[in-house]
Amino acid sequence: MGKGEKIVVMNPMGYPPAIQPLGMAPRPGSLKGKTVYLVDCRFDDGDILMQQMQAWFVEHMPEVKAEFRRKSGVYTERDPALYEEIREKGAAAIVAVGH
Amino acid sequence: MPTASIQTDSFKDLVDQFSFARGMPRQRFVFVPQPVMGKSPAELRAYVDGRDPITGRPVMEEVIEALTRPLSEEERRGGRSDRSTPRLVEPDTEEDLHRLFLENQWTDRLPVVLPTEERVARMLAATSHRPDEVVGRMRPTSTREAWEYTVEKVAVNAVMSGARPEYFPVILALASTCATARGSTTSSAAAMVVVNGPIRREIGMNWGTGAMGPYNPANATIGRAYGLLSQNLQGGSEPGKTYVGSQGNNYAYNNVCFAENEERSPWTPFHAQHGFKPGESVVSAFGGCRSTAFTLGLREKHWREHVIYLLRGMDPHTGATFILDPITARQFIDRGGFDTKEKLIQWVHENATLPAGIYWDYQLIQNYVYPRALNGVEPYATKLKAADDELIPMFRPSDIHVVVVGGETNGYWRIMGCGYQKSASVDAWR
Numbered sequence: 001m002g003k004g005e006k007i008v009v010m011n012p013m014g015y016p017p018a019i020q021p022l023g024m025a026p027r028p029g030s031l032k033g034k035t036v037y038l039v040d041c042r043f044d045d046g047d048i049l050m051q052q053m054q055a056w057f058v059e060h061m062p063e064v065k066a067e068f069r070r071k072s073g074v075y076t077e078r079d080p081a082l083y084e085e086i087r088e089k090g091a092a093a094i095v096a097v098g099h
Numbered sequence: 100m101p102t103a104s105i106q107t108d109s110f111k112d113l114v115d116q117f118s119f120a121r122g123m124p125r126q127r128f129v130f131v132p133q134p135v136m137g138k139s140p141a142e143l144r145a146y147v148d149g150r151d152p153i154t155g156r157p158v159m160e161e162v163i164e165a166l167t168r169p170l171s172e173e174e175r176r177g178g179r180s181d182r183s184t185p186r187l188v189e190p191d192t193e194e195d196l197h198r199l200f201l202e203n204q205w206t207d208r209l210p211v212v213l214p215t216e217e218r219v220a221r222m223l224a225a226t227s228h229r230p231d232e233v234v235g236r237m238r239p240t241s242t243r244e245a246w247e248y249t250v251e252k253v254a255v256n257a258v259m260s261g262a263r264p265e266y267f268p269v270i271l272a273l274a275s276t277c278a279t280a281r282g283s284t285t286s287s288a289a290a291m292v293v294v295n296g297p298i299r300r301e302i303g304m305n306w307g308t309g310a311m312g313p314y315n316p317a318n319a320t321i322g323r324a325y326g327l328l329s330q331n332l333q334g335g336s337e338p339g340k341t342y343v344g345s346q347g348n349n350y351a352y353n354n355v356c357f358a359e360n361e362e363r364s365p366w367t368p369f370h371a372q373h374g375f376k377p378g379e380s381v382v383s384a385f386g387g388c389r390s391t392a393f394t395l396g397l398r399e400k401h402w403r404e405h406v407i408y409l410l411r412g413m414d415p416h417t418g419a420t421f422i423l424d425p426i427t428a429r430q431f432i433d434r435g436g437f438d439t440k441e442k443l444i445q446w447v448h449e450n451a452t453l454p455a456g457i458y459w460d461y462q463l464i465q466n467y468v469y470p471r472a473l474n475g476v477e478p479y480a481t482k483l484k485a486a487d488d489e490l491i492p493m494f495r496p497s498d499i500h501v502v503v504v505g506g507e508t509n510g511y512w513r514i515m516g517c518g519y520q521k522s523a524s525v526d527a528w529r
Contacts, residue, residue, distance in 0.1 A: 018182075
């Protein structure tokens, strides 16, 4: 192939899966009188961070019940029992710490 | 459930890409500084009281807003995107195509062979499989989306690596393991590749002097092809997004690819330990290669202590693969009576121990093993019952492997901290 001649080459990338749209959960207008779960997903020292956030709620938003939980299993795994508890008793969740 | 997701700021690009692929491109993230690991409660309280390093806004103000602000139409609907990969790249000059491949992050940043249709056709002629046959699906981590690839797509990456067509069945077999060589882990893990059986000789692989180093085209390019196909067929390996290895790893340039020295090994070859016939050609993929320990030979008086100290210098979360020159393999028989690899593995399992309190305090054991122990997964649940000063095994027998390689210029040997992933028949891809 000569210099400046255009050539055709093949694309090395694989084939991505289709993306299915996932709508977010409706938000409550306020957290007053509600329970918020603070979930440590068990990565590094996320539990300490979430306990400090729990303390923040006690000091700044005492009208919110901030429940601290450590997720069962490795951080990549789901915890169906905890998620069910949050769905049943909670108004919202804060999950940490992602990376 | 309304959720606010707390991330560290190093991973802004990664979580944006992740939420896009999950169909929730406007997911509400709040960022705190990196790292969280090792910080005191007071330091982490400062994170909570402080500002999001990405937006500059107070962290807790953002958290409350993420949980209470009404959804926009796009947030309510979610995001759809029709993505596809064209078969060909727009025609261009050779120089501009090399630039494009670099800009698109399709290479390891070393020069590549441009995959023209003619070159790819020559590669495809080395297998009986159809170009459009699906080989597998691969992802950079267990939580990311998996991308699909065909025989032709593997051939494109094999051409780019400089591999010769006769190597292609080994490369296809590696691709069929679906084990990525470009894992997106902050730990900077690389892969390792071990080839067994007649194919080693057919394609001129090196299992003797310098087998794990440069100079052998098959060892060099099969390992490089594994890296290139992993990064491209899984959907990318982009620093900060789909490659987050903090320090990186030079092993990843050719993924420590070598053949086992079956001819000079006193033991059963690796593939025969894993269900294949000795006469079959097989490639085996290892992952998590980070640490390497070495020493010279086995001293008569204190060889046991020397081996155990090497192992205690490694992180117990990742398995240990003994990579032995034939000289040292025979020494393990002479010194310890290990006339099978399995006997050596059992000895390592029983003697490489740590006090339980020290074992459970390793960060990676806390992240990956302790939660499983709490869930009753054995043998971790039993280990968890040990008193702090009780010695417990660092590794399960299934985490310990032995491979013989080297040209007997001396008895140097090493232990690679890595985990066995999967073996695949090369003959099945001829």
